[in-house]
Amino acid sequence: MPFETRPLRQSDYNYFPSTCPIVIDNGGSAFRIGWAGESDPRITFRNVVQRPRHKATGETVTIVGDHDPALMKYFDCTRSFQRSAFDGNVVYQFEIMEYILDYGFERMGADGPEVDGHTNTEPVTKIEYDSWHMKFEAEQVDHPVLITECACNPVQSRAKLAELLFETYGVPSVAFGVDAAFSYVYNQQLGICDRDGIAICSGFSTSHAFPMVSGEPVFEACCRTNIGGYHVTDYLKQLLSLKYPNHVSSITWEKVEELKMEHCYVALDYFSEAKVFQKGAKEAEEKMRCWQLPWVPPPSEEPPSEEELARKAAIKEKQGQRLREMAAAKRSSRILELENEFQGLEFLLQQLENVQESDIASFLSRTGYVSRQEIESALARVTQSLRKARGEQTDIEEKMEPSTSEKYPLIDLPDNILSPEQLKEKKRQLFLKTTSEGRQRAKQKKFEEELERERQNQQDEEKRSLLEIYQASKILNLEMCAWNLSKPVNNKFVIHTSFIVGRTLSFIYNSYVQNIKKFSEKVEQRKRLKTNGSHTNGNNNISGAVGRGERLNAAQRERMRLLTTAAFDRGKGEDTFGAREEDWQLYKLMSKDNDDDDEGPDENEVELNRITCRLQEIDPTFVAKSDAGSVLATEIPRLRPLTKEDFQIILGVERFRCPEVLFQPNMINIDQAGLDEMAGISIRRLPSKGDRLERSINNSIFLTGGSCLFPGIVERVEAGIRKIRPFELPIRVVRASDPILDAWRGAAAVAAAPCFQMQTFSRQDFYEKGEDWLRSSSQRWGFGFQGMRGRCIIAEASHMCYGASPFVNLKEMLVPRMRFNHASPHSFTS
Amino acid sequence: MESEVVESEMVVPQHLSFKRVQMSDKYPKGQSRGRHWKHLKQIIQAENYQSYPPNQPNYVNIESPPSIYPSKKFCDITGFEAPYVDPRTNIRYADAEVFKLVRSLPNEYIQRYLALRNAAVVLK
Numbered sequence: 001m002p003f004e005t006r007p008l009r010q011s012d013y014n015y016f017p018s019t020c021p022i023v024i025d026n027g028g029s030a031f032r033i034g035w036a037g038e039s040d041p042r043i044t045f046r047n048v049v050q051r052p053r054h055k056a057t058g059e060t061v062t063i064v065g066d067h068d069p070a071l072m073k074y075f076d077c078t079r080s081f082q083r084s085a086f087d088g089n090v091v092y093q094f095e096i097m098e099y100i101l102d103y104g105f106e107r108m109g110a111d112g113p114e115v116d117g118h119t120n121t122e123p124v125t126k127i128e129y130d131s132w133h134m135k136f137e138a139e140q141v142d143h144p145v146l147i148t149e150c151a152c153n154p155v156q157s158r159a160k161l162a163e164l165l166f167e168t169y170g171v172p173s174v175a176f177g178v179d180a181a182f183s184y185v186y187n188q189q190l191g192i193c194d195r196d197g198i199a200i201c202s203g204f205s206t207s208h209a210f211p212m213v214s215g216e217p218v219f220e221a222c223c224r225t226n227i228g229g230y231h232v233t234d235y236l237k238q239l240l241s242l243k244y245p246n247h248v249s250s251i252t253w254e255k256v257e258e259l260k261m262e263h264c265y266v267a268l269d270y271f272s273e274a275k276v277f278q279k280g281a282k283e284a285e286e287k288m289r290c291w292q293l294p295w296v297p298p299p300s301e302e303p304p305s306e307e308e309l310a311r312k313a314a315i316k317e318k319q320g321q322r323l324r325e326m327a328a329a330k331r332s333s334r335i336l337e338l339e340n341e342f343q344g345l346e347f348l349l350q351q352l353e354n355v356q357e358s359d360i361a362s363f364l365s366r367t368g369y370v371s372r373q374e375i376e377s378a379l380a381r382v383t384q385s386l387r388k389a390r391g392e393q394t395d396i397e398e399k400m401e402p403s404t405s406e407k408y409p410l411i412d413l414p415d416n417i418l419s420p421e422q423l424k425e426k427k428r429q430l431f432l433k434t435t436s437e438g439r440q441r442a443k444q445k446k447f448e449e450e451l452e453r454e455r456q457n458q459q460d461e462e463k464r465s466l467l468e469i470y471q472a473s474k475i476l477n478l479e480m481c482a483w484n485l486s487k488p489v490n491n492k493f494v495i496h497t498s499f500i501v502g503r504t505l506s507f508i509y510n511s512y513v514q515n516i517k518k519f520s521e522k523v524e525q526r527k528r529l530k531t532n533g534s535h536t537n538g539n540n541n542i543s544g545a546v547g548r549g550e551r552l553n554a555a556q557r558e559r560m561r562l563l564t565t566a567a568f569d570r571g572k573g574e575d576t577f578g579a580r581e582e583d584w585q586l587y588k589l590m591s592k593d594n595d596d597d598d599e600g601p602d603e604n605e606v607e608l609n610r611i612t613c614r615l616q617e618i619d620p621t622f623v624a625k626s627d628a629g630s631v632l633a634t635e636i637p638r639l640r641p642l643t644k645e646d647f648q649i650i651l652g653v654e655r656f657r658c659p660e661v662l663f664q665p666n667m668i669n670i671d672q673a674g675l676d677e678m679a680g681i682s683i684r685r686l687p688s689k690g691d692r693l694e695r696s697i698n699n700s701i702f703l704t705g706g707s708c709l710f711p712g713i714v715e716r717v718e719a720g721i722r723k724i725r726p727f728e729l730p731i732r733v734v735r736a737s738d739p740i741l742d743a744w745r746g747a748a749a750v751a752a753a754p755c756f757q758m759q760t761f762s763r764q765d766f767y768e769k770g771e772d773w774l775r776s777s778s779q780r781w782g783f784g785f786q787g788m789r790g791r792c793i794i795a796e797a798s799h800m801c802y803g804a805s806p807f808v809n810l811k812e813m814l815v816p817r818m819r820f821n822h823a824s825p826h827s828f829t830s
Numbered sequence: 831m832e833s834e835v836v837e838s839e840m841v842v843p844q845h846l847s848f849k850r851v852q853m854s855d856k857y858p859k860g861q862s863r864g865r866h867w868k869h870l871k872q873i874i875q876a877e878n879y880q881s882y883p884p885n886q887p888n889y890v891n892i893e894s895p896p897s898i899y900p901s902k903k904f905c906d907i908t909g910f911e912a913p914y915v916d917p918r919t920n921i922r923y924a925d926a927e928v929f930k931l932v933r934s935l936p937n938e939y940i941q942r943y944l945a946l947r948n949a950a951v952v953l954k
Contacts (some may be wrong), residue, residue, distance in 0.1 A: 006838060054831065056831065057831065061842075062842040063840050063841060064842055067840045071834060071838055071840060074831075074834075087869050088870050090870050090889070092868060092869060092873060093867045094867065095867070098853065098856075102846055102849070102853070103842050105846075105848055106842065110846075111843070111847055139848065139849070140850060150889075151887075152888050152889045153889065154874060154877050154888075154889050156877060157873060167850065167851070168849055168851050168856070169849060170848075170850050220886075222887055223893070224892050224893050224894060226893070235946070242942055242943060245939075271911050274909060275910075275911075653909040653910070654909070657904075664897070664901075666897065667904060667947065668946065668948070669948035671896045671897075672894040672897070673895060673898070677894070677897055677899075678894055681894055681895065724898075
């Protein structure tokens, strides 16, 4: 049920005499409460309680029914959710039931003048004052209560509810009744259904069917299937959230309930309706319903304007300019530095010329250089860098050549003139030299090998083409022979040669194509082997393929097997592992690097690629198609901007698939009969039925309850019953005038009847006889308290109290009370 | 409490003059309540319906029997008539198109589809 505004507190509670009963329809989804004899319940709310914590004060508060979601920000709902007092269709949680009753009576105005706005309204007459005063003092709900319950309610649940009403609210008397029977009686008065008939009531969590004989429910023939509107909504919610995983947060219970009430319908024949959708006919498209989720189009990106582009380019240019300037400055400073160094070194060399032989050592030690050669090499290096910095071309070869002698200056010197340190240095240089030379050689060799291989490949290619040409030429020869025999004229020769050449080429082409097929098959086979294993080890399990097994290739799976056996193998006998040489091979198999599969492309694959390339040279239109590789070929859906369509929830088959569970509970694995069959079952269960009764019963099959609101349900039930009932029996299926409210209206009419007071179960009875009385009475009467009382009430209400034309009488009877009701507080004040 | 909340009258008052026993006295704070309400199954068990005569209606024996019609096979995904069953996942499906979808679905979704008709594999 969608969010409704909170019901207003009624202000006229005190104007009802204590004899006027309060009528409650305690339904699975909604709680309705009002005064007997009125046409509509005063208060209706969802039959749920939520107990969140108030954030500011920290106290736990009680919220009954629906509420404004905007106000929930003041409450902490993390550990509370909406709870119902029902388990199935039976009340079991009486604490929740008490909150609900509290709220119901409070909204009716029972809390009286304290909080009421009309506290200061002075009662006009003495009698009124007395009653008003008495009520204020009374600490009780001083009205009889008629409350609905499920058919054949367990005595425990009924007794607990009676106890709650008597002891906590001080209700003087209580009566129970079945909602469907009330609804039937009400519609009987409206003339919609006959005195004999079948009431089929599909509620929130259960559906009932029972015959009504002479206006009385026959509970011996009642049957119940545990399916109702809850299941329909739940099914729809699950289906939608599976179909649209991206919008799960939007698919709330309330929204789905709304969708169900707005769009769902019952198909006359499910499969033929489904066929229409399966074919995707135009008719089906018209039946689709679309729920557009809130969606804001993303801001469209406009191409940048000319100005913008120019501005960006200018900024770029500026930055580039700055970088260039920086680089230039850096370079010039470096050149300057190098020039200084160059000059310094040259100066040093000049001075060295001037210095005498004997002073060289001391002079060098002052400069920090070891020898003249070193200075020279430094000079050469500086020159080199200088040239580079100035942007002049340097020759690598030139650099390399002198460097060999300069890099290893000690190698060429004889050992005897060197100091021990220099000797060591010489050894090192020697080693470096040989290794670098070795590297050079290896590089050279590799390069040559590559060349060699290239040549080899080329030769192979030529050989192969030669072979192909040879094969082709054989055919050519044959053709030539044939042609020789036929001795053609000149232009025929031309035609024939071109024909022969064509044949040859096509032969070559075909041989290529065949080769491709062969190799691609091989490659595919190998791939399959890799992923699936050879299936020889017998563990081709079914379930494994869905999970992890699918991702492992054969070798990896074998490795896993070895590891697991190693892990769990606690041999019972003696451990002989390692005695044989082969045992140790196991570790090699287990080790992770043992993946010979990934060594590189497999030779078949290489061959396939080669042929494909060659063929594409000959025939550019050829496309290598890989049949088995279609899985790989399917492109991963590319990311695209979300559109309006991505925020649409389409209701197609769901529209009639969900209500179908009422007729085929098997769909959600409830192994019970559906609505149409239930009628047949309850007729079968009817203890005494004459031919006349059976005929009249079939003529008034009555549908009530919230789940009977689906369009098409009447036709479907009729079709279903026609299938199971005898041929040519008149069958009439009717729907209640208001399947939801009629139960309350019927109950209110019954409670307004004067004989109602005799049918109730009083507080005195409860205190004197206790809970046991309920049990014993149920045994004595065979119907339970509800059955006995309810049947009595209904029977009397329907034909004893109202006589021949009950509805008119009922109205007349209600008139004075109505007038009393409408005596609003204004009439007192003004 | 905020004026908005008070105005909306969404919270049930703590003290109600028409009650003989107030909620706070009946269910005092701090005491563990909960679990002291019998569930429907326990209620039915306590009612001891087996001892009653079978022709007397009670909550248990008014339940409908299974349908007399053989249960139909519906495609778990689309709701169409389903002639096939996928042996790997046990999903019922209508045609090849749906089968493709079934195979592309992750296991979680398969299980949720199966759970709709209470056929999911439940690991305990």
